Each structure stands twice: as structure tokens, then as C-alpha cells.
Amino acid sequence: MSELLKNVVEEFSNLPGVGRRTALRLSMHLLRRSEAEVEQFVDAVSRFRSQIRYCKRCNNLSDDELCPICSDPRRDRTTLCVVEQVGDVMSIESTGSYKGIYHVLGGVISPMQGVGPSDLGIDMLVDNVASGGVREVIFAIGTSLECETTMFYIKKRLANFPDVRITTIARGIGFGDEIEYADEFTIKHALNNRQTF
């Protein structure tokens, strides 16, 4: 078997969720694209890995010292939304309905996986709250035990700022979701937090 093919299949197989069959399919697909297109792919991957930075204010991925959101003067610096992953920022931004700033944890506190507060840039978050005019911190993170622990830890660290309101996003049954398929915690929560119609 061709060494060039063997290498590329092996490299694709190292990506998460890509088995040998998919790796072969991806490799064969490269032959259907022009050399210029493949170079463009390769270049995007290479530049991303070597040039990407973390925003020094919010820990989001960034091309520069500050990410486009932190450096945008139109963003509302009084509201700070705490998310777990870069993808969460993208999802919230795509709604166009949030105008505040973010803090990207990059994970949650997990002693099992050796992830502690220092890995999540929580000092940076506290500094932001201390120095800026932040008036509300919104938690837009999960509901697992690790997520809860992380939220309690951050809340404790923010205890010195009693004027800062701490909130979490609403939980309930999603628009278009079937009640039949919702889990019992969600249904219970949705009933307890019912709103006037």
C-alpha cells in the first residue's frame, strides 16, 4: 500500500470520532479537490494551530491580544456571561440577542480530571468584575455536578461584590421540543417555574 496514503489515513484516524473507514473516505475526497483547495485547507489548519491566541480579558479564542468582542466598544461591559466552551460563545452570538461580554472557562472544575479553578481563568474573571463596571454575571453553563461546583466556586469568589447580580440562564422545555421526550428534572423545573400566560 502507498506510504503517502497510509500516512494520510493514519493522520485522519487520529482525529476524534474518525475511524479508518472515514479516514480513507476523507483521504480519497482530497484527490477530488484541486491542489490549490487542499493547500488552502492545510494552510488554514496550520495557521490556526500556530497563530491562534487566547483573549487576555475573556479567554476566548482570538487572533489578537483582545478578541473581537472584548475590543468592540459597542458591547455592554456591565453584563458578563460565563460559558464553558468557545462554541457556546458562537451559539449565543448567532442569536444576536446578547450584547454583553463573556468569560470562557474552557472547562469546568473536575478533580477527577485534574481541572482546578486556576485552569479556568477564574482569577481573570474576578479581576474583570473587580476592575470593570460589571453589574451582572450570567452563568450559561451546564447542570452537571461539575458545572454546579464551578458556579458555586465562582459565586463564592464574587462574594466581595454584593452589588453584582448573579443569574443563570432559564431552564425549561425548548421551543419545538416534545414534552413527552423531556427528562423528568426538566419537566419538574418547567412546572415549578411556570409563568403567567
Added chain:
Amino acid sequence: MSELLKNVVEEFSNLPGVGRRTALRLSMHLLRRSEAEVEQFVDAVSRFRSQIRYCKRCNNLSDDELCPICSDPRRDRTTLCVVEQVGDVMSIESTGSYKGIYHVLGGVISPMQGVGPSDLGIDMLVDNVASGGVREVIFAIGTSLECETTMFYIKKRLANFPDVRITTIARGIGFGDEIEYADEFTIKHALNNRQTF
């Protein structure tokens, strides 16, 4: 959003079967690998696309003019196996039970998709049979209408060589497969071609 991230997500999304969510996951995975590892990935992709060739004798992917199989003097040149894809060669080779040579069509005749005999290297195949001492051509390709058409076309082209035996791989119920889940054509064929126990 970071331009570097946007570019890499877009490039991954162009791969077959990769949506935006998977593309983001793959991109974030790159940050967990060392720069050297990512360069190795990028290099394998780039070299594969720019340096890979097609074996001038069997149309398989190759690093050189002839693929490792065609240039191996221990292979039996009297038996030629016709397959559709490079992956099929890999599957057959992995069994270690075939010692002949191959012809890789790279597809099947499909007027709908504009694929004709000239796209499948069938002249090359006929030349191989004409010039070499090929005594058997084995079809190891699918059972769709296009595959059948391709087999009939090749058979017709080989009509000048009445001494060459033309065979197809056996069809039946796979080892470990449940009869319950086999399609009716396979069951019918398996019954009609039953063997003495």
C-alpha cells in the same frame, strides 16, 4: 469571532460528512495537540495531494510509477481482480488470502454521472490481459445496475480472449450475519447456490 477559527471551521466543514459542529470539535481538538503533531498532519495531507500517483499498470494509488503490488515479483500475474475502489484493494489485501494482481476501476459506468469506460482505465485492463499471462479475471465489485453494466462491458471487451476465465466473487450470507436480517435476493441466491455439507 476569530478569523483563524472561522477559516479552519469552514475548511473542515467542506469535508464530506462534516457539519459545522463537528468542524468546530475537530478545530478545538487541534489545540490539544502539539504544534509538531499538527504540522505532521498538515504535511501528510499536503504531500498526499501533491505527490500521489496512479499505478500505470493497475490504476491503484501509488507513490511510484508502479504500485507496491504490481512491482512485487512474488504476486501471481495470472489472476487479476477487478475492484471499484482503492479501499477494496485494502480490504482484500488485509485478508492475506489473495496473491494475484488488481485493476482499480475508480468507479463504475454511470451515464447519469457522466462516467464512461474511458474513465475507468478499461483499455489499460484489456492491455494487461492481452500482454500478460492473465488466465482469470475476478470481478469483486457490487451488484447495482451500474456494476452489472460495467461487468458486462468488460466481459465483452475481453471476448477476444476465450481462454481467460471470468468469475465473480461468491454472494451469500456473511459469516456471523443473521439470516433474519439478510435481504431476500441474498437469501434466494444463497439457497440456489447451496453447497454440499
